Amino acid sequence: MAKTLYDKIWESHLVDEQNDGTSLLYIDRHLVHEVTSPQAFEGLRLSNRKVKLPGSTLAVVDHNVPTTDRSKGIADKESAIQVETLSKNCKDFGIEFFGLTDKRQGIVHVIGPEQGFTQPGMTIVCGDSHTSTHGAFGALAFGIGTSEVEHVLATQTLIQSRAKNFKISVDGKLPLGVTAKDVILSIIGNIGTAGGTGYVIEYCGEVFRNFSMEERMTVCNMSIEAGARAGLVAPDQKTFDYIKGRPLAPKGENWEKAVKYWSTLSTDKDAKFDRELYLQGKDIEPTVTWGTSPQDTASINGKVPDPNLEKNEDRKKSILRSLDYMGLEPNTAIQDIKIDKVFIGSCTNGRIEDLREVAKIVKGKKVNKSVDAIVVPGSGLVKLQAEKEGLDKIFKESGFDWREPGCSMCLGMNPDQLKPKERCASTSNRNFEGRQGRGGRTHLVSPVMAAAAAIEGKFVDIRKII
Amino acid sequence: MEKFTKLKSIAADLQISNIDTDMIIPKQFLKTIKRTGLGSALFYEMRYDEKGNVIKKFILNNSPYDKAKILISGKNFGCGSSREHAPWALLDFGIRCIIAESFADIFYNNCFKNGILPIILPENQVKELSEVAKNNKEIEIDLVDQKIHKGDNRPFDFKIDSFRKECLLNGYDDIALTLKKDSKINSFEQKKRNLTPWLY
Numbered sequence: 001m002a003k004t005l006y007d008k009i010w011e012s013h014l015v016d017e018q019n020d021g022t023s024l025l026y027i028d029r030h031l032v033h034e035v036t037s038p039q040a041f042e043g044l045r046l047s048n049r050k051v052k053l054p055g056s057t058l059a060v061v062d063h064n065v066p067t068t069d070r071s072k073g074i075a076d077k078e079s080a081i082q083v084e085t086l087s088k089n090c091k092d093f094g095i096e097f098f099g100l101t102d103k104r105q106g107i108v109h110v111i112g113p114e115q116g117f118t119q120p121g122m123t124i125v126c127g128d129s130h131t132s133t134h135g136a137f138g139a140l141a142f143g144i145g146t147s148e149v150e151h152v153l154a155t156q157t158l159i160q161s162r163a164k165n166f167k168i169s170v171d172g173k174l175p176l177g178v179t180a181k182d183v184i185l186s187i188i189g190n191i192g193t194a195g196g197t198g199y200v201i202e203y204c205g206e207v208f209r210n211f212s213m214e215e216r217m218t219v220c221n222m223s224i225e226a227g228a229r230a231g232l233v234a235p236d237q238k239t240f241d242y243i244k245g246r247p248l249a250p251k252g253e254n255w256e257k258a259v260k261y262w263s264t265l266s267t268d269k270d271a272k273f274d275r276e277l278y279l280q281g282k283d284i285e286p287t288v289t290w291g292t293s294p295q296d297t298a299s300i301n302g303k304v305p306d307p308n309l310e311k312n313e314d315r316k317k318s319i320l321r322s323l324d325y326m327g328l329e330p331n332t333a334i335q336d337i338k339i340d341k342v343f344i345g346s347c348t349n350g351r352i353e354d355l356r357e358v359a360k361i362v363k364g365k366k367v368n369k370s371v372d373a374i375v376v377p378g379s380g381l382v383k384l385q386a387e388k389e390g391l392d393k394i395f396k397e398s399g400f401d402w403r404e405p406g407c408s409m410c411l412g413m414n415p416d417q418l419k420p421k422e423r424c425a426s427t428s429n430r431n432f433e434g435r436q437g438r439g440g441r442t443h444l445v446s447p448v449m450a451a452a453a454a455i456e457g458k459f460v461d462i463r464k465i466i
Numbered sequence: 467m468e469k470f471t472k473l474k475s476i477a478a479d480l481q482i483s484n485i486d487t488d489m490i491i492p493k494q495f496l497k498t499i500k501r502t503g504l505g506s507a508l509f510y511e512m513r514y515d516e517k518g519n520v521i522k523k524f525i526l527n528n529s530p531y532d533k534a535k536i537l538i539s540g541k542n543f544g545c546g547s548s549r550e551h552a553p554w555a556l557l558d559f560g561i562r563c564i565i566a567e568s569f570a571d572i573f574y575n576n577c578f579k580n581g582i583l584p585i586i587l588p589e590n591q592v593k594e595l596s597e598v599a600k601n602n603k604e605i606e607i608d609l610v611d612q613k614i615h616k617g618d619n620r621p622f623d624f625k626i627d628s629f630r631k632e633c634l635l636n637g638y639d640d641i642a643l644t645l646k647k648d649s650k651i652n653s654f655e656q657k658k659r660n661l662t663p664w665l666y
Contacts, residue, residue, distance in 0.1 A: 015647070015650055015651055015654045016647055016650055018629060020627060020628045020629055021627075022627065022628075022629040022630075024644065024647060024650075024651070026651070026654055026655070026658065028665055035496050035497075035549075036548065036549065036550065038499035039499065039500065039501050039550075042499070042500075047639075047641070049641070055666075056665075063496075064497065076497075078497035078498070079497055081497075081499065082497055082499060085499050119665075121662075122665070127548055127550075128547075128548055129546065129547050129548040129572060131548075142572075143547075143548035143572055144548060144572065144575075145548055145549075145550035145553075145572060145575060145576035145579060146501075146550040147550060147576065147579035147580070147640070148575070148576075148579070150641065151640055151641050151644065154641050154644075154645070155641060155644045155645060155648075155651060156651065156655070157644060157651055159629075159640060159644065161627065193484060193542060193545055194484075194541065194542040194545070194568055194570070197542070197568060197570065197571055198571065224572075227542065227545065227570060227571065229571050250664035254663060254664035255664070257662075257663065257664060258662075258664045261661075261662065293484050293486075314483055314540070314541075317482075317483075318482075318483055318484070321482070411488075411493050411547075412493055413493045413494075413496060413497070420516065430486075430488070430546060430547075432486045432488040432489065432546060433486075433488065433489060433511065434488055434489070434492055434511050435488050435493075438492070438511055438516065439516070
């Protein structure tokens with residue numbers, strides 16, 4: 001029977017399947033960070049259990065870490081304890097750990113691919129919902145809770161039930177200035193934040209084929225914002241080229257074997273999907289969110305919606321609540337929204353290509369006087385690369401703050417937070433109430449749109465600038 | 467994990483769609499290295515103002531709903547992050563059952579690991595239960611028979627995977643169950659070592 005890519009990966013990891021469909025899935029790789037792991041390690045200790053395969057796990061600190069000078073450690077006591085706890089747990093259980101001062105430290109979903117830890121055909125989990133990022137390599141990657149982190153550490157498996165298959169195809173070409181971020185925001189705007197619930201999405205079509213690995217990661221990263229368990233892009237030559245030579249990539253004879261296997265990982269021609277969505281690249285515009293859910297999207301030429309025109313009562317209530325929180329009037333043109341802060345970074349858009357695109361826009365220009373703007377590289381290696389290319393100088397000359405790597409203002413567990421009512425153009429993935437700081441107002445955009453907003457002090461159509 | 471068989475309680479009605487995990491438990495409470503003690507921080511920004519004062523109109527701040535063990539909510543409950551702090555906070559507050567039209571995948575999974583029963587019902591049934599909740603009437607959840615009693619003779623049926631049901635009824639520890647299959651896992655791993663040697 002013809003199979004989808006998801007079917008193939010699922011079936012090749014099935015250890016056991018009960019009559020009711022409850023399955024035991026083998027997990028190849030496990031990423032661990034400081035926030036969702038302490039209780040899992042504590043659980044292992046309490047029940048006298050070991051980590052089954054320490055070599056398949058990689059740990060890093062990212063959520064809590066300061067992005068300013070780190071020479072004196074972490075000022076916040078609780079954050080410091082969490083970071084130290086991970087360090088101790090890794091030592092006790094024999095897990096490789098990238099600490100605060102390691103140049104390889106960074107956001108867990110940036111360092112996995114960067115190290116060659118992420119490879120096609122794998123099952124990859126992490127106690128973090130944006131684990132879907134790794135699906136860009138044709139790996140089945142999804143976020144799990146802390147109890148499941150403990151389960152994977154102890155057994156190298158997870159109890160799962162099979163998801164349904166959802167094909168999203170974007171064909172043709174994207175207009176200049178329209179990015180991977182606009183594609184995924186448009187998809188979420190189209191299907192809603194629960195549109196993917198129960199599914200694994202496979203992204204197909206010319207637009208995704210033409211995307212670089214980093215652009216594919218941006219798309220897969222936000223699959224969870226569409227409610228999907230995971231997102232996938234079938235691996236191709238670009239995938240293999242990206243992985244080759246990275247520290248944890250297969251070497252020598254194993255490389256040849258691996259590529260041969262990876263080349264079999266695509267959806268069969270006649271495979272059936274449970275749901276399909278077809279979009280045209282030419283129809284996608286630079287996109288800005290206006291509300292408190294990633295599905296609240298508008299074109300840069302659009303307007304904030306009018307709740308009075310909404311017929312669905314439930315939806316009307318949501319819009320009213322969002323507009324109240326966001327401090328926006330109905331029918332306001334998106335291009336009339338002024339901003340106070342710009343955040344460039346996160347596991348969605350904190351990689352080297354993102355920073356290069358931002359640098360192109362801001363080079364020789366100044367950040368608007370009314371705006372505070374920061375660039376937070378996704379990892380220490382991204383930071384080093386950017387500095388090698390002189391991007392840091394461009395940012396600093398423009399008036400951006402150039403920071404140390406971490407999750408930073410995407411969720412504000414460290415001191416990088418919005419103040420109440422501050423409005424931010426953010427390249428991150430969630431615009432929930434309070435996400436970037438209590439009362440903070442987040443507009444999700446692409447890196448180039450954020451860069452242009454930093455210069456203009458409001459949202460502008462990037463297509464008119466480049 | 468505490469067993470779940472029957473639960474009788476008044477229910478708190480929180481009819482908001484897309485309640486995300488940042489709402490359920492904001493980031494500043496994720497710095498703990500424990501599972502317990504998060505109940506006071508549940509729905510923090512809806513329960514307390516910027517100065518930390520109790521917001522009276524929020525449902526969980528009002529008697530008798532401050533003792534509710536059942537929460538009724540809008541669709542896509544628990545969307546967003548994978549933080550298990552969300553079910554930990556609900557459990558610590560005393561919530562053992564959440565009824566909604568739909569749940570986000572990771573949150574739904576996390577509930578079962580903590581002895582919380584998430585129940586999916588169609589819109590009209592959720593609305594009816596929300597009325598029962600508003601009238602301060604008790605709702606009884608019977609997991610064994612998969613029924614929700616609401617004080618009339620028309621109980622609602624609900625669905626649940628048989629494996630998850632068994633785990634809740636018995637308070638099973640997932641890991642102990644899986645470790646019983648250790649030899650199966652090991653032989654699977656051995657096969658994988660031969661097929662995909664670059665992974666090891």
